[in-house]
Amino acid sequence: MEKCLGVISGANIENNFGALCVHRPVYMLPYAGRYRLIDFSLSNMVNNGIRTVAVYTGEKVRSTMDHVGDGKAWDLNRRFNGLFLFPPVSHGLSAKRTGEIPQFYTTRDFFEQAKEKYVFINHPNILAKVDLAEAFKFFRESEADITFIYKKQSDPYGEYVNTQKMNIAEDGEVLNIGTNLGTEREFNMYLKMGFLKKEVFIKLVKEAIERGESDNLLETILINKDKYKINSYEFTGHVENIRNLKSFYDANLNLLKKDIARELFYTNGTIFTKTKDEPSTLYTEDSVVQNSLVANGCVIEGTVENSIIFRGVKIKKGAIVKNSIIMQKSEIHENAAVINSIMDKQGIVGEGIRIAGSMLMPFIVEKKQVIRKD
Amino acid sequence: MIESKVVAMLLAGGQGSRLKTLTKKVAKPAVPFGGKYRIIDFALSNAANSGIDDIGILTQYKPYLLNSHIGIGSSWDYDRNMGGLRILPPFTSEDGGRWYTGTANAVFENIDFLDEMNPEYVLILSGDHIYKMDYSQLLHAHKEKGADVSIAVMEVPWEDASRFGIVNVDEENKIVEFEEKPENPKNNMASMGIYMFNWNELREYLIKDDENPDSDNDFGKNVLPMMLEEGKKMYAWLFDGYWKDVGTVKSYWEANMDLLDPLNTLDLYDKDWRIYTRTRNLPPQYLARGSVVKNALVNEGCYIRGTLKNSILFSDVVIEEEAVVVDSVVHSDCVIEKGARVYRAVVSEGMTVKAGQVIGQEGSENIYLVSEEGISVE
Numbered sequence: 001m002e003k004c005l006g007v008i009s010g011a012n013i014e015n016n017f018g019a020l021c022v023h024r025p026v027y028m029l030p031y032a033g034r035y036r037l038i039d040f041s042l043s044n045m046v047n048n049g050i051r052t053v054a055v056y057t058g059e060k061v062r063s064t065m066d067h068v069g070d071g072k073a074w075d076l077n078r079r080f081n082g083l084f085l086f087p088p089v090s091h092g093l094s095a096k097r098t099g100e101i102p103q104f105y106t107t108r109d110f111f112e113q114a115k116e117k118y119v120f121i122n123h124p125n126i127l128a129k130v131d132l133a134e135a136f137k138f139f140r141e142s143e144a145d146i147t148f149i150y151k152k153q154s155d156p157y158g159e160y161v162n163t164q165k166m167n168i169a170e171d172g173e174v175l176n177i178g179t180n181l182g183t184e185r186e187f188n189m190y191l192k193m194g195f196l197k198k199e200v201f202i203k204l205v206k207e208a209i210e211r212g213e214s215d216n217l218l219e220t221i222l223i224n225k226d227k228y229k230i231n232s233y234e235f236t237g238h239v240e241n242i243r244n245l246k247s248f249y250d251a252n253l254n255l256l257k258k259d260i261a262r263e264l265f266y267t268n269g270t271i272f273t274k275t276k277d278e279p280s281t282l283y284t285e286d287s288v289v290q291n292s293l294v295a296n297g298c299v300i301e302g303t304v305e306n307s308i309i310f311r312g313v314k315i316k317k318g319a320i321v322k323n324s325i326i327m328q329k330s331e332i333h334e335n336a337a338v339i340n341s342i343m344d345k346q347g348i349v350g351e352g353i354r355i356a357g358s359m360l361m362p363f364i365v366e367k368k369q370v371i372r373k374d
Numbered sequence: 375m376i377e378s379k380v381v382a383m384l385l386a387g388g389q390g391s392r393l394k395t396l397t398k399k400v401a402k403p404a405v406p407f408g409g410k411y412r413i414i415d416f417a418l419s420n421a422a423n424s425g426i427d428d429i430g431i432l433t434q435y436k437p438y439l440l441n442s443h444i445g446i447g448s449s450w451d452y453d454r455n456m457g458g459l460r461i462l463p464p465f466t467s468e469d470g471g472r473w474y475t476g477t478a479n480a481v482f483e484n485i486d487f488l489d490e491m492n493p494e495y496v497l498i499l500s501g502d503h504i505y506k507m508d509y510s511q512l513l514h515a516h517k518e519k520g521a522d523v524s525i526a527v528m529e530v531p532w533e534d535a536s537r538f539g540i541v542n543v544d545e546e547n548k549i550v551e552f553e554e555k556p557e558n559p560k561n562n563m564a565s566m567g568i569y570m571f572n573w574n575e576l577r578e579y580l581i582k583d584d585e586n587p588d589s590d591n592d593f594g595k596n597v598l599p600m601m602l603e604e605g606k607k608m609y610a611w612l613f614d615g616y617w618k619d620v621g622t623v624k625s626y627w628e629a630n631m632d633l634l635d636p637l638n639t640l641d642l643y644d645k646d647w648r649i650y651t652r653t654r655n656l657p658p659q660y661l662a663r664g665s666v667v668k669n670a671l672v673n674e675g676c677y678i679r680g681t682l683k684n685s686i687l688f689s690d691v692v693i694e695e696e697a698v699v700v701d702s703v704v705h706s707d708c709v710i711e712k713g714a715r716v717y718r719a720v721v722s723e724g725m726t727v728k729a730g731q732v733i734g735q736e737g738s739e740n741i742y743l744v745s746e747e748g749i750s751v752e
Contacts, residue, residue: 034674072448153583256660265657275653279642280409280673280686282634289667295658296410296674297643299636309658 001049001133004118005198007113008041009100009217010058011123016244019366020344024063027124029248030327030345032255032264033295033310035248036067037242039273040264041124046074048132050120052081054110056103061087073272084110099215101208111202119201121217122193127240127251129267130193135233139195145228146196146221148174153189158182163241164190166232174230177222191235192210200228211228238263249342249362252308254324256291278311286317302332310345319349323359330365341365346371379515381493381573382426383481384417386501387434387474392622394752395722395745401433404440404625406723407706408633409671411651411687412443413620414501419649421499422450424509428491431501432480434464434473449652462487476591482580488490488573496576498569498593504629505617506640506647507568515611516570522606523575523598525549526568528613538564539594541610549608552599563610565594566617575606616640623752627720627741630703632685634669654706656689664695665746673706680710688723697727700736714719719744 009248015022020029021322027038038055053076064085070076071083086107104111109313111119118139120132139147150166156211165180166188177190196204208220221230238260240251255261265271278297283289297312302319310328315321318335330347332338338349339356341363349355349365350372357363365371389401397405403414421429429452433440446452447459462484464473473635481488481498488496495516496508507526516524529539540559542551553559579597583589586726589596602608616639619625632638642649656675661667666681675690680697688706693699697710710716714727717734722745727733733749734742741752 261657261660270655271657272655275655276651277648277650279649280671281659282636283667283670283672284636285669287667289661290665291661291663293660294672299643320682 001095001136002051003116004050004120004136004195005114005116006045006050007119007121008038008053008055008124009121010056011125011192012058013125013243014060017248018245019364020245020248020342021060023060025058025060026242028060028063028067029242030310031127031242031252033293033308034276035271035273037127038064038068038124039073039271040127040129040230041122042068042071043269043271044077044129044132045120045122046076046272048136050132051076051078052084052114052116054084054086054107056100057085057280059088061085067274069274072173073274075272081114086110088113097212097215100217101205101215101220104205104217105209107204108202111198114198117198119196119198120193121196126191126193127238127242127264128191128193128235129263130191130235131268135235136195137165138233142172142231143229144195144231146174146194146230147233148177148194148230149191149233149235151191151237151239152186152189153239154186155180155182156185160187160189160241163243164192166190168232172231174225174232175315176225177218184358188232189239189241191239191241228272237267245342245364246360247361249325249359253306255293255308256306261293272363276311284317287315316351324362338365344369375566378495378513378517379491379493380426380428380495380509380570381488381491382421382429382497382509383484383488384414384421384429384431384499384501385387385477385480386414386431386440387437388500388502389435390502390621393620393626394623394743394750395747396623396626396743397436397718398745398747399436400439401435401437404443404751405620406636406688407504407620408630408649409688410673411649412440412539413504414440414444415649415651416504416506417499417501418450418452420445420505420507420509422452422650423496423647424507426509427454428493429459430462430484430487431459432462432474432484437461437463443652445652449650451650460487476589476596478580478583478589478592478597479591481576482584482591485577485580488577494572494751496571496573498520498567498571500567503617503619504640505566505613505615506644506649507615508647509568509570512568512611515609517716519547519609520607520718521570521609522572523601523608524570524611525598525608526566526613527610528566528617530564531564532559534561535562535564541565547610547612549610552594552602554595563612564667565628567594569598570611575601576716581657589739597745604618623743624741625717625719627703631684631701633671633686634684654689662695665693667725682686694729702734716744718720718742719749722746 076083161182167175281298284301287300294309295311299316302315304321312329314331316334319332320337324341328345330343333351336349337354343365344367347365348370386403390397452459522694540553618629659676662679665678671686673689679695685702692709694712696713698715702719704721707724709726711729715732719742
């Protein structure tokens with residue numbers, strides 16, 4: 001995998017996450033008690049031997065700078081290769097045209113100068129512990145120009161409407177990628193990740209700039225699909241396609257299922273993240289915690305059920321937390337109740353306050369929001 | 375904020391033989407403590423938090439785990455271009471190889487290192503103790519008094535005073551006498567083994583001490599009394615806070631249990647004085663339906679289906695269904711199998727308590743140490 005560059009390109013779907021993504025890109029959403037979505041993508045690349053990674057950060061770059069930094073947590077702070085952060089530049093060409101192609105074009109030196117001959121592109125809002133070394137082998141051996149990765153997703157209830165659907169010929173050739181409308185019980189979900197030959201990637205980007213047909217890489221590939229050999233690689237493991245609030249909420253609560261947690265946390269290597277040096281979590285005499293994932297640094301004096309508790313959260317005596325996601329350093333005071341909710345970082349639910357959403361539409365407490373009786 | 379150049383020398387070579395099998399494979403500073411730390415993390419974090427830029431770590435006894443735990447010091451931000459952390463093991467030279475024969479000898483053998491650093495002050499620390507201390511305050515007091523040596527002391531209960539090195543002072547806290555483990559102590563101010571020296575003075579006396587064939591080359595026993603005798607200005611600096619020297623298995627167990635009191639004075643949750651350690655990158659802990667967890671400190675990666683009361687779990691511990699763990703300290707990577715019961719135990723790293731096995735006894739006075747060598751009663 002030393003021959004392959006890793007590229008993270010953020011999806012432009014922040015509007016789907018309401019208050020949670022006012023200040024952060026989607027890939028920086030806190031997930032699973034102590035991680036950000038991007039940790040899964042970065043760790044999987046590093047665990048599979050990719051040593052040079054470019055991150056196209058998008059506009060909301062501050063939380064990324066703070067969290068990813070020089071890439072130390074992923075051993076990407078290297079003298080040779082390592083991590084490259086590309087915040088959007090908006091002068092010249094990319095001032096007139098938005099989208100990923102102008103960003104790739106303005107950073108083409110990075111691709112041209114790298115000694116790696118292949119590129120792996122992925123969007124961190126889709127979590128899948130793909131064995132990239134295996135997929136890369138398939139890509140190389142099949143002599144394809146481009147290999148897209150997909151999963152056969154069963155979807156009897158149409159929960160995956162609006163995700164990307166891949167149409168594949170019998171020999172695995174990719175015919176097209178469109179939008180899933182839920183017409184089939186099972187469909188091939190495109191995981192927004194794939195390998196490209198670097199020369200093909202650079203050619204596609206340059207041609208797209210010249211022709212102006214599209215500023216989106218996938219569209220560009222599909223417009224030119226007849227010129228290249230594009231095949232598909234099936235991933236059979238668990239996938240979380242985090243595309244809106246509901247799927248974000250479900251993806252967190254899914255971690256309470258042992259098999260899913262095992263796979264996401266341990267298969268193909270563990271997940272690295274920026275560490276916070278919190279002490280262990282203290283459960284007091286009054287704590288009752290059932291079926292919950294709890295990170296370090298918490299003090300739990302109340303009742304917690306079916307929930308994900310992030311680092312440094314305080315849940316006071318008599319408080320009840322149920323079916324909820326409580327992010328870093330939030331506090332739930334005495335006799336408060338938080339049901340079917342997502343609390344963003346450092347929120348406070350005051351004494352005796354009760355908040356509740358539904359499991360279909362969780363209630364959101366914004367970052368640093370304080371809810372108190374006055 | 376440290377304004378003068380201080381080099382800390384952290385003594386981390388001790389065996390801690392009274393900790394029995396806990397130090398079978400590792401030096402005492404590497405013994406796990408408090409759910410996620412090793413004992414040395416406290417001194418190292420204190421040094422980092424006090425703004426000390428240069429630190430030498432003197433290792434000797436079974437150093438492998440200690441070395442890999444410390445690495446290049448990145449957990450404490452000691453991986454630096456300027457200054458940073460150096461591990462200083464015993465070495466051979468043209469006149470043969472020598473082990474460190476005492477605390478003072480360990481520093482003496484590294485005079486070349488200190489000469490190269492050329493500090494104004496040398497701070498001697500021990501990697502055996504659990505406490506939080508701002509060494510810059512000790513330095514401040516040292517400078518204010520114009521002392522040659524300042525020794526951190528703390529008040530111990532009178533009945534324990536005869537177990538410590540006792541420091542007798544005048545009304546200005548100037549030291550007038552040392553008493554090593556006195557039968558009838560004149561006061562209860564015990565030396566904590568933390569010394570701030572002027573480097574030029576220390577250098578001189580280390581050489582003098584080395585020239586004396588009858589010396590045990592120990593700071594407390596030899597070097598400090600000699601300096602006092604020759605009229606050096608030595609002051610006691612009174613420390614008021616949590617401090618534990620976990621000498622025995624029982625005191626080790628007790629010190630861990632102290633942390634279950636949310637109001638304990640060590641306060642690991644203090645954001646302004648974090649204790650840092652090497653992390654293992656494990657996922658959060660999971661508490662299953664049916665689990666009972668009361669009055670417990672639990673670390674990342676743990677998976678709990680059974681009952682846990684008054685206990686401390688290190689990382690990646692599994693407690694299976696119907697298993698019960700009470701009044702115990704369980705180190706990393708242990709598995710307490712279905713229906714097993716563990717009372718008043720210290721379970722060493724990587725052990726499996728078999729299904730249905732019972733260890734220890736509720737309400738007993740004893741502590742049960744579980745290791746590869748079986749169960750010993752303390």
